[in-house]
Amino acid sequence: MKIFKIDANTIATGTTDVGLRRSQNEDAFLINSKIGLIALADGIGGRDAGEVASFEATNALQEYLTECQDKGTIRSKDSNPTSHQPVTARSLNSTSHILDQAMAAVIYANDKIYTMNQNRGLPPD
Numbered sequence: 001m002k003i004f005k006i007d008a009n010t011i012a013t014g015t016t017d018v019g020l021r022r023s024q025n026e027d028a029f030l031i032n033s034k035i036g037l038i039a040l041a042d043g044i045g046g047r048d049a050g051e052v053a054s055f056e057a058t059n060a061l062q063e064y065l066t067e068c069q070d071k072g073t074i075r076s077k078d079s080n081p082t083s084h085q086p087v088t089a090r091s092l093n094s095t096s097h098i099l100d101q102a103m104a105a106v107i108y109a110n111d112k113i114y115t116m117n118q119n120r121g122l123p124p125d
Contacts, residue, residue, distance in 0.1 A: 025043075027043050028051075029058065041054035060112040
C-alpha cells in the first residue's frame with residue numbers, strides 16, 4: 001500500500017474491498033497528491049459492469065487533470081500563484097476555482113463513461 005503526502009498535515013492512502021455481499025469489487029479510487037485530490041468511485045454493486053464504470057471514472061478524472069496541468073489550466077497545490085498569469089479572473093488557489101475544476105473533471109469523466117456505455121449498446125439510464 002502506497003502512502004501519499006498531500007501536505008504537511010495530511011497523508012492519504014486507499015484500499016477497496018469486495019465486502020460481504022458481492023463476488024467482486026466494483027469500487028475504485030484516485031489519489032492525486034500533486035493537487036491534493038482524493039476521489040472515490042462507487043461501482044453501484046449489482047449493476048452491470050460496475051467495476052468498469054468506477055475504473056473508467058477514476059481514469060477519466062486523472063486523464064482530465066493531467067490534460068489540464070499540461071495546458072496550465074490547473075496547477076499543483078504547491079505552485080506559486082504569482083509565477084504564472086491566472087487563467088481566469090479568480091485566483092487559481094481560491095476555493096471556487098478548485099471546485100470549478102473538480103466539477104469540470106467530474107463532468108468530463110461522466111461524459112466519457114456515458115459515451116463508452118452508448119458504444120456498448122447499454123441503455124442510458
